[in-house]
Amino acid sequence: MEIKTSQKNYPVYLEDHPLKHFKKGSMDKILLVTDENVGKIYLAPIKDYFQTQGLEVTTFVIHPGEASKSLIGAEKMYHVLLGEHFTKSDGIVALGGGVVGDLSGFVASTYLRGLPFYNIPTSLLAQVDASIGGKTAVNLAEGKNLVGTFYQPEAVFIDPYYLETLPELRMAEGFSEIIKMAAGFDADFFAQLNHFLKENWEDERLEIIEKALTIKQHAIEGDVFDNGQRLKLNFGHTLGHALEKNSEFTYSHGEAVALGMVAITKESERRGLTKAGTTQQLIAILEKFNLPTTWPEVDMEEIMDTLRFDKKGRGDTIQLVILKEIGIAEIFPVSFDAFSMWF
Ligand SMILES: NC(=O)c1ccc[n+]([C@@H]2O[C@H](COP(=O)([O-])OP(=O)(O)OC[C@H]3O[C@@H](n4cnc5c(N)ncnc54)[C@H](O)[C@@H]3O)[C@@H](O)[C@H]2O)c1
Ligand SMILES: [Zn+2]
Structure with missing residues (x-):
């Protein structure tokens, strides 16, 4: 499926093993973001996969839940990106539910005014809803999703297999x-x-x-x-x-x-x-x-x-x-x- 927006068009791969469609392009390294629940099950094999594609992979694991979708969470990620010398030609990959996706998308859209973003949604809600449409966000004390951007991913990879472990x-x-x-x-x-x-x-x-x-x-x-x-x-x-x-x-x-x-x-x-x-x-x-x-x-x-x-x-x-x-x-x-x- 191809999503067409006035910002850009991008593919959504919905199938078993959709990551086979991943293209490294000109990226040298990626920040692979997940949360503890998802990371425990899927981080190691996914990290391996990207490494075999010739990418240098830095991982970033957040606590599960809305509280992580914050400006402080975003700032921590910026520091890691800077520490690892990420440039505009590197990328961010979200592996998780809507919290991981919204936060990673927000960082991807703002770090150096934007670097390539890939989404691998693992919750049903993220697979059918949060991962497409290009909305990114973080929460403030006053409410949810009060700060955010519209930023489209390069590609979305949806594998229903992940849902087998979803509560x-x-x-x-x-x-x-x-x-x-x-x-x-x-x-x-x-x-x-x-x-x-x-x-x-x-x-x-x-x-x-x-x-x-x-x-x-x-x-x-x-x-x-x-x-x-x-x-x-x-x-x-x-x-x-x-x-x-x-x-x-x-x-x-x-x-x-x-x-x-x-x-x-x-x-x-x-x-x-x-x-x-x-x-x-x-x-x-x-x-x-x-x-x-x-x-x-x-x-x-x-x-x-x-x-x-x-x-x-x-x-x-x-x-x-x-x-x-x-x-x-x-x-x-x-x-x-x-x-x-x-x-
Ligand atoms: N950007 C958008 O357009 C959009 C749309 C709807 C919702 N959202 C946002 O999405 C968030 C909600 O998304 P969510 O429901 O995915 O929440 P979530 O990311 O918190 O995930 C829900 C829980 O399921 C766990 N989980 C996810 N995938 C799993 C898997 N495969 N196996 C085991 N555990 C798994 C997570 O660790 C978490 O504990 C909210 O912050 C909401 O604002 C964004
Ligand atoms: Zn909703």
């Missing part, structure tokens, strides 16, 4: 985003997921990942800077983000998005904006993938306060994403005051 909750989180994409863009894919049986995962995983990626690809192409079509990928994310933040991250991102999709659809359906029965279809599929569907007892006023500061609110208007029906997402601009009356 179940993390698998469910990836499915939350996949269900979001199907619900918003592709009714046939939604139906396929409805019939999906866990024991068939190994046979179907390439196809499922490819369908999700294709939806993301279409949504981002022609909208690299996140203002039109791509917004529809935020289905479930407006309320989801606020819940995630207000619960102090007791809900994982995927769980919060699942709850956000249900909550917004329930309300839009009640208002006649969404085809009757859609909420029930969503609930059924989310339950099937072990995702929560019952909005917790939280103070909606606090949720609204958090939303007010959400960077996605442009001025006083929220670009709400609702479903017209399964497979058709719509942007529904609503004033903040009107929206807060919904709940």
Whole structure:
């Protein structure tokens, strides 16, 4: 698959052993970034692979988790790059989930104003979502992803084999985003997921990942800077983000998005904006993938306060994403005051 953006085009290899397509080009060395969980299992063989390609490999292993996606984390990486005399013709390779990918991409885009970046996503969420689209980010104390760049990789290598070691909750989180994409863009894919049986995962995983990626690809192409079509990928994310933040991250991102999709659809359906029965279809599929569907007892006023500061609110208007029906997402601009009356 080839991703076309106004910044550049790049290949996404989705298959068993996709790294066979890696081309060293003019690079002499790479910084191979991973986290402790992924590194423990995959760092040694991947490092070996790049060395056999004639590259000098420096490794950089972060603690797993959001806290590592920080300016301090980025700065540590800059010092290593400088210490090892990395120049613009060397590269950075991310091997891990979205945390490793976002942080490495951010460093790759800013060190010496940009060096080649390669991504090997190892979580389902990173494989279907975070690894394409070119968004990089670090977190600040005030919130997630507040500092970042748009920077496209040279290539993305997706091997579903890595998912065999991914914990179940993390698998469910990836499915939350996949269900979001199907619900918003592709009714046939939604139906396929409805019939999906866990024991068939190994046979179907390439196809499922490819369908999700294709939806993301279409949504981002022609909208690299996140203002039109791509917004529809935020289905479930407006309320989801606020819940995630207000619960102090007791809900994982995927769980919060699942709850956000249900909550917004329930309300839009009640208002006649969404085809009757859609909420029930969503609930059924989310339950099937072990995702929560019952909005917790939280103070909606606090949720609204958090939303007010959400960077996605442009001025006083929220670009709400609702479903017209399964497979058709719509942007529904609503004033903040009107929206807060919904709940
Ligand atoms: N750039 C984007 O467009 C974009 C899109 C969505 C999400 N994100 C970002 O991605 C991050 C979330 O990504 P994530 O869910 O991959 O989180 P993550 O990177 O924290 O990975 C989740 C956990 O799974 C472990 N893990 C990953 N792959 C594994 C494997 N193959 N085997 C065993 N363990 C494995 C990790 O060590 C970690 O503990 C967030 O920071 C989010 O902001 C970015
Ligand atoms: Zn998300």
